[in-house]
Amino acid sequence: LHDVIGLLGENIGVREMRKHLCWYTKGLPGGGEFRQRINHIEHRDAVISAVASYFDALGAHQGTHAT
Secondary structure, three states, rough: OOHHHHHHHHHHHHHHHHHHHOOOOOOOOHHHHHHOOOOOOOOHHHHHHHHHHHHHHHHHHHHHHOO
């Protein structure tokens, strides 16, 4: 995210990363809700927060289903 924003600026960089984040989360638990949320975010800090929250929750979910 930081590199893309450095290269393209925040507006375009955030939009570009939203696309990649949607690809990365396809098929993951809660991915649909995350994609709906992330596609409305326009600022770097909000993307970082959303990604951290999603993957923290995903990690907790995976931990409860470990064998």
